[in-house]
Amino acid sequence: xxxxxxxxxxxxxxxxxxxxxxxxxxxxxxxxxxxxxxxxxxxxxxxxxxxxxxxxxxxxxxxxxxxxxxxxxxxxxxxxxxxxxxxxxxxxx
Amino acid sequence: xxxxxxxxxxxxxxxxxxxxxxxxxxxxxxxxxxxxxxxxxxxxxxxxxxxxxxxxxxxxxxxxxxxxxxxxxxxxxxxxxxxxxxxxxxxxxxxxxxxxxxxxxxxxxxxxxxxxxxxxxxxxxxxxxxxxxxxxxxxxxxxxxxxxxxxxxxxxxxxxxxxxxxxxxxxxxxxxxxxxxxxxxxxxxxxxxxxxxxxxxxxxxxxxxxxxxxxxxxxxxxxxxxxxxxxxxxxxxxxxxxxxxxxxxxxxxxxxxxxxxxxxxxxxxxxxxxxxxxxxxxxxxxxxxxxxxxx
Amino acid sequence: xxxxxxxxxxxxxxxxxxxxxxxxxxxxxxxxxxxxxxxxxxxxxxxxxxxxxxxxxxxxxxxxxxxxxxxxxxxxxxxxxxxxxxxxxxxxxxxxxxxxxxxxxxxxxxxxxxxxxxxxxxxxxxxxxxxxxxxxxxxxxxxxxxxxxxxxxxxxxxxxxxxxxxxxxxxxxxxxxxxxxxxxxxxxxxxxxxxxxxxxxxxxxxxxxxxxxxxxxxxxxxxxxxxxxxxxxxxxxxxxxxxxxxxxxxxxxxxxxxxxxxxxxxxxxxxxxxxxxxxxxxxxxxxxx
Numbered sequence: 310x311x312x313x314x315x316x317x318x319x320x321x322x323x324x325x326x327x328x329x330x331x332x333x334x335x336x337x338x339x340x341x342x343x344x345x346x347x348x349x350x351x352x353x354x355x356x357x358x359x360x361x362x363x364x365x366x367x368x369x370x371x372x373x374x375x376x377x378x379x380x381x382x383x384x385x386x387x388x389x390x391x392x393x394x395x396x397x398x399x400x401x402x
Numbered sequence: 403x404x405x406x407x408x409x410x411x412x413x414x415x416x417x418x419x420x421x422x423x424x425x426x427x428x429x430x431x432x433x434x435x436x437x438x439x440x441x442x443x444x445x446x447x448x449x450x451x452x453x454x455x456x457x458x459x460x461x462x463x464x465x466x467x468x469x470x471x472x473x474x475x476x477x478x479x480x481x482x483x484x485x486x487x488x489x490x491x492x493x494x495x496x497x498x499x500x501x502x503x504x505x506x507x508x509x510x511x512x513x514x515x516x517x518x519x520x521x522x523x524x525x526x527x528x529x530x531x532x533x534x535x536x537x538x539x540x541x542x543x544x545x546x547x548x549x550x551x552x553x554x555x556x557x558x559x560x561x562x563x564x565x566x567x568x569x570x571x572x573x574x575x576x577x578x579x580x581x582x583x584x585x586x587x588x589x590x591x592x593x594x595x596x597x598x599x600x601x602x603x604x605x606x607x608x609x610x611x612x613x614x615x616x617x618x619x620x621x622x623x624x625x626x627x628x629x630x631x632x633x634x635x636x637x638x639x640x641x642x643x644x645x646x647x648x649x650x651x652x653x654x655x656x657x658x659x660x661x662x663x664x665x666x667x668x669x670x671x672x673x674x675x676x677x678x679x680x681x682x683x684x685x686x687x688x689x690x691x692x693x694x695x696x697x
Numbered sequence: 698x699x700x701x702x703x704x705x706x707x708x709x710x711x712x713x714x715x716x717x718x719x720x721x722x723x724x725x726x727x728x729x730x731x732x733x734x735x736x737x738x739x740x741x742x743x744x745x746x747x748x749x750x751x752x753x754x755x756x757x758x759x760x761x762x763x764x765x766x767x768x769x770x771x772x773x774x775x776x777x778x779x780x781x782x783x784x785x786x787x788x789x790x791x792x793x794x795x796x797x798x799x800x801x802x803x804x805x806x807x808x809x810x811x812x813x814x815x816x817x818x819x820x821x822x823x824x825x826x827x828x829x830x831x832x833x834x835x836x837x838x839x840x841x842x843x844x845x846x847x848x849x850x851x852x853x854x855x856x857x858x859x860x861x862x863x864x865x866x867x868x869x870x871x872x873x874x875x876x877x878x879x880x881x882x883x884x885x886x887x888x889x890x891x892x893x894x895x896x897x898x899x900x901x902x903x904x905x906x907x908x909x910x911x912x913x914x915x916x917x918x919x920x921x922x923x924x925x926x927x928x929x930x931x932x933x934x935x936x937x938x939x940x941x942x943x944x945x946x947x948x949x950x951x952x953x954x955x956x957x958x959x960x961x962x963x964x965x966x967x968x969x970x971x972x973x974x975x976x977x978x979x980x981x982x983x984x985x986x
Contacts, residue, residue, distance in 0.1 A: 312555070314551040314554070314555055314727070315548075315723075315727045315730055316730045316731060316736070316742045317730055318733065318734065318742075320733065321726075321729055321730050321733060324729070325729075335526075336525060339525055339526070340525065354976065357528075359526065359528070359529050363972070367965070367968060367972065370965050371965065374750065374754060374962060374965070377747055377750050378751075378754035378755060436787040437787070437789070438787075439783060439787040440788050440789075440798055440802075443784050444798070444801045444802065447801065447802065447805055447858065448804075449820075449827065450816045450827075450828075451804065451805075451808075451816065453816070453819065453820050453826070454816050454819065457819065457825075465825050469825070469830060507716070511712040511713050511716055512713060514712070515709055515710045515712070515713040518707075518709035518710050521701070521706070522700055522702070522703040522706035523700045523702045523703070524702070524704045524705075524706040524707055524710075527706075530710065530714075534713070534717065535971055535974070535975055536967070536968055536971045537717055539915050539919075539967055539970070540721070540919075540964060541918075541919030541921070541967065542921070542940075543919070543939075543940035543943040543947075543963075544725075544943070544960040544963055545720075545725075546944060546948065547724075547728060547731070547953065547956055547960060548724040548728055548731070549720075549724055552724055552727070567716070567719070567720060568720055570716050570717065570720055571717065571720040571721055574716055574717055575717065578713060628807055631809055632809040632811075632922075633922075634810060634811045634922045635922065635940075635944065639948070649811045649812075652811060652812070652815065663819070663825065667819065670815050673808070673809045673812050674807075674808050674812060677807030677808060678804065678807070681800050681803055681804065681807060682796075682800060685796055685799040685803065686799070688806065688866055689863070689866035689867045689869070689870045689905075692806065692863050692866070692867075693867055693905070693909075693912065696908055696978060697867060697871075697905055697908070
């Protein structure tokens with residue numbers, strides 16, 4: 310089967326490997342400590358750690374887009390902000 | 403939607419206090435002219451459809467030359483054209499084929515999945531359920547770009563099965579959500595009793611459970627049918643000639659210079675018929691189906 | 698309902714997972730791959746980094762399509778939701794009128810989307826359409842193929858025609874679930890019509906209304922077929938919504954890179970909205986228990 314039409318590149322491949330590793334990691338974590346440690350955070354509804362990962366990733370995507378759309382600076386700064394944001398989400402949401 | 407038909411599964415306890423004297427209470431409150439609002443609305447709904455039907459019984463020449471509210475020279479010639487010209491009626495056969503394939507695939511894979519979602523908790527269940535929803539919500543335009551390459555890669559372009567599988571993108575999630583809504587209305591005690599009585603899971607599922615949610619299966623099948631039938635973008639992208647759906651055949655006629663309005667109208671009327679035929683049977687479930695089983 | 702914890706349920710979900718992964722995950726990964734590259738055909742790709750994203754996010758074309766789409770969604774919500782509530786409240790609650798209303802109102806929902814387009818394309822034409830002809834006869838200059846405002850009016854009228862029934866049916870489902878005792882209590886208290894609506898009917902409809910608003914927003918945000926058939930995105934670009942623009946770029950001009958970048962931005966917006974939808978729906982479900 311010819312897969313050249315998918316046009317894989319190393320950066321995108323690494324990106325997806327990272328995403329799938331995170332999801333797999335979440336599965337392992339859930340298996341080790343079941344229940345997903347639900348709690349009611351600043352959003353005022355119950356979230357599990359899976360929800361928190363989703364909010365972090367989606368937020369990171371929008372932070373990167375906003376950075377590209379509104380500034381001309383290096384994209385790495387957006388990544389730094391995203392990490393800070395993700396830590397905050399896991400801490401407070 | 404009537405009380406007994408659809409809200410019963412979810413709110414079984416609530417509906418025991420059925421409205422008994424609702425008419426008497428309401429009639430004193432509502433004014434005499436309230437019927438006007440739904441009536442006017444229905445007239446508004448029916449006018450464009452009437453216009454299409456009206457046109458389909460006229461010749462194209464009459465459509466373009468005389469403006470009349472009903473056909474002056476009543477003709478069924480437009481329907482004859484469609485039913486005798488292979489390039490037209492093959493469109494219907496192609497659409498029917500992939501729609502039927504898609505409905506069978508979607509409902510049969512969705513049944514066990516919906517059962518799992520309605521009866522069990524498992525690793526990542528809520529996220530999986532959400533992920534299915536995103537596929538129902540995602541715009542087909544986003545997927546059109548790689549779909550052509552994907553199905554070319556498997557040599558499936560211009561086949562019915564390609565469209566059927568591609569439509570699973572939104573129909574499988576739809577079927578899972580609708581069926582889950584119906585299955586959650588069936589008390590769990592029924593499952594447990596059946597297992598105690600010595601039923602195996604497959605036997606229980608086919609003999610006891612499926613008859614209980616028969617209406618749910620019907621509704622899910624209907625909505626898979628409907629959404630596959632109304633979709634144009636993906637079907638058009640994945641087909642060229644052999645599996646070309648009727649919807650694409652119609653757009654081709656629209657873009658041609660010499661428009662045959664009469665035939666176009668007749669083709670449109672013929673695509674409305676399948677929906678109109680089954681509408682009576684699903685009338686109590688339409689809201690539930692469109693709301694992904696969440697009413 | 699108490700659910701049993703059972704990880705074997707995964708095997709029941711597996712077929713769905715494989716099927717949807719094939720038609721959703723592989724294409725999405727491909728779109729991501731395209732979005733960071735440039736191509737001139739022949740499966741030759743060149744690394745472009747985040748260039749397409751930057752271009753899309755700062756391009757007027759994208760901003761305008763997004764803005765048009767948001768405007769469209771806002772307008773149809775502002776019309777369809779109040780209209781739908783009003784019709785649901787005035788619908789008969791028993792007798793032969795109920796099934797007749799349900800069937801007739803559901804009719805537009807079941808018409809193929811391109812035929813909905815065709816119906817309104819014909820209906821609105823000034824030479825052969827009932828609407829176009831009547832409006833012109835009233836002395837109003839109307840031509841949806843020439844005038845952007847007329848095109849917008851036609852597309853919005855079409856969407857109201859097509860989808861208001863969904864809001865009606867959902868609200869009606871909420872209304873018939875109100876126990877009669879509520880109305881009796883209200884009558885004893887001598888409550889006005891407005892306070893019955895405000896304190897009994899509206900709270901009971903809240904959940905279905907949320908679903909209606911979210912569904913209508915999502916579907917109007919990805920609308921393609923109907924306006925495409927009626928106006929083809931024109932006159933000019935005045936009715937080119939996001940999906941129409943995307944297909945134009947991807948299929949018409951074969952600009953894979955920019956189209957892929959736009960797809961991803963579009964998809965992320967949808968993902969965010971879906972998440973809101975899901976959260977709201979499950980929270981409302983929790984509160985009911």
